[in-house]
Amino acid sequence: MPAPRAASFRPAVDVLRGSLIGVVEVIPGVSGGTVALIVGVYSTLIASASHVVRGALALTDVLRGRGPARAMEHFRAVTWRIVVPVLIGMVVAVIAGARILAPLVAENPVETRAFFAGLIAASLLVPIGMVGRAWSWRLVLVAALAAAASFVLSGLPAGQVADPPLVLVALAAAVAICALVFPGVSGSFLLLVFGLYETTLAAVNDRNLPYLLAFAIGAVVGLGSFVGLLRMLLDKHPAVTLAVATGLMAGSLRALWPWQDSTGSALPPGDDLWGVIALTAIGAAVVLALVAMQYRLADGRSPR
Template identity: 30%
Template sequence: MDWKNIYRGLLMGVTDLIPGVSGGTVAFVLGIYARLLEAISGLFSREWKKHIGFLVPLGIGIVAALLIFSRLIDYLLESHLAPTQFFFMGLIIGVIPFILRQAGAKQNFKANHMIGLIVVAILLASLAFIKPDKAAAPITSLNIQTFFLLFFSGWLASMAMLLPGISGSFILLLIGVYTTAIKALKDFNIPLILTIGAGVIIGFIVSSKAIRYLLSNFQHMTYAVIVGLIFGSFFVMFPGVPVGLDLWISIITFLVGLVFSLWFSSEKFTKTSQ
């Protein structure tokens, strides 16, 4: 068992709670993104024991983060939205230099890659104009309709979680079940958690194979799309210009997030974390 993955899972789990921040970005920065895709895709192969040893500690960390920090994240987003969003915007901006280094952008990105990057960034940024209804009444019990809604919501969210730049939580917001998911975690509603979780697991298996195929056969374009997703997610996160004291607090939280992310994605850190 790779028990170091517990802290990696904690970091991924916290970010997956945030609409606009992707756990896939954290996996990328930690240097385990390719290994994560390989492990999920290989669960049903002959080497499943090796992959289980990688995924179980990671899963423990992710689940622990979801259960421990769901209340805190919900409180911060409800009561201190701008400073919280600016902190995560700082995290996103700080990750971009690392991703560009990993992609070898200077050497590998041609005109078509840049066009793909810009188009994807614009398409994702356009989601900032969509205002999901976070106040929608949460689902508290299951019937056939709510089962399929939550199952496929988990499926779609998990596909987003694996892509750096796209937040699974934001997908849940768009679908209208983010409040349901957070409340289920806070109240430990087992039927709802298992339903969403089943969709997440199936989505992970399917999407990991697709992403691995794209990285193997269209590596540079896939990297360009990932960078575009991260650029676009910055605009999705932007809550507007705060006023008064919130403006200064938001500037501070943005700088804290930026510095932390630059350190987090530095070559020294990533080497020691692998």
């Protein structure tokens, strides 16, 4: 009985997972790929995205008179029963997050950064655990170098472009979307660095169709170009890839130091220290609860 009952709730749980991924995608410094890893759908999404891209490329066989068989084989390999609910949750969460969560972050920056810092810090346990006994001093060095790179990137000054050309929007989207499939890199933070974060949120809220279309085209091109490479790395060099992800996640914590000035420079802790510590602990607890939920759904197996 427990197994069928869990299966009946699976679509709703996958919508919730997609919502969590979508919500953090509007928060600079927090990686949607990290949350996908935490909630246990990362490998499924990467594999499915790879098949969608390869299937789309294989559609050229129809123009060559070879038929759609190869393309359909890739499309059938997509785990649609998981991908569709996750995508629905992501889209709804991004739209809602642009209206609700973004102002919340703007009005309560210290508190929200503290919460998400706890989330990311606890989520380090996920890739560390997936590497498992394969950890060696070489992998630790790889993780340290990735952490240093992420730390430097997180400290880059952010600007703002009020009326960007659509070509720039597409190029920025092509780069930022890669963060969705690689843990530890925040797509929203990259948009912040490019000066397009607030502009993109405004485009979502205002339903700026030309802007959103340019963004979507860039995202599709970027995802199609990157996902195959990432899938190959995960298949052939999983330990190294996960070590890099661990380092990127650790280094990105710089962007989530709770006390910052208007330029993003770190400030010393304020009088709200204990409240910030409590929120950080709550964020960590949320991650641990999500990981526990994933283990339960997977019948005790490690996250996919």
